[in-house]
Amino acid sequence: MNSLFFRKSVIAATGLFLCIFLIVHLSANCILLLPEFIARDMYNSYSTTLRESPLIKIVAYVLYAAILLHTFYALLITLRNRKAKPEKYVVNHSNENSTWTSQNMGLIGIVILLFIVVHLANFWARIKLGIGEEVKLDALGNKDVYEVTYALFHNIYFVIFYTLISIPLALHLHHGLKSAFKSLGFYHKNGLQLLAKVSLVYAIIMGVGFGIIPFIVYFK
């Protein structure tokens, strides 16, 4: 349970699950790019389905557990590496193009964790837990999550915050996904090269997607 292999496997498996969540989350948030008369109903109906479906509720608990486990074991490994000789654990493959990122995954992870806390406080806590300003209902009787998002992304500071955070997010996803593939045993050289490209494309799509949506909503 405490071996480095076990910890790395948990980080890799939970990380891959979080990567899948982000694909779904970005796809859903692309609804915000549609004209308002379609986007509002679609976004609010989607959000209601997520909150009310028993199956998705279970997936949501798995998601929270994945975030906690990923953070816990990643912090454990980072602290252990800091205590020991840091350079001992630096992976230095010839095709490694993000040495700074690989050495600072813990730090970047903490920045993303802080972002998630702020993000959940603004959306999830208000919408799901009913904490803070009450969320109004739309014409169909669904919680107007579109309005919450629209209002937040009409504050330029939030827009800049979301856009800036997409940079460490992309760096973390690029290196994290590559490392997860390695940790889970995809060692074959050609396969690894392909997976490295997949990781890069994935990270770019996530970074650009999450970074650009707040700006487009701002100018809507």
Ligand code: HEM
């Ligand atoms: C354009 C950027 C984003 C927008 C507009 C957005 C919007 C939202 C909204 C509206 C919710 C609440 C959903 C609901 O309960 O109905 C939510 C939840 C959440 N978001 Fe985001 N999000 C964005 C980016 C991100 C990013 C980059 C991450 C992670 C790095 C993230 C992680 C989460 C998590 C973990 C939840 C809780 C999921 C749940 O309980 O179902 N979001 N987001």
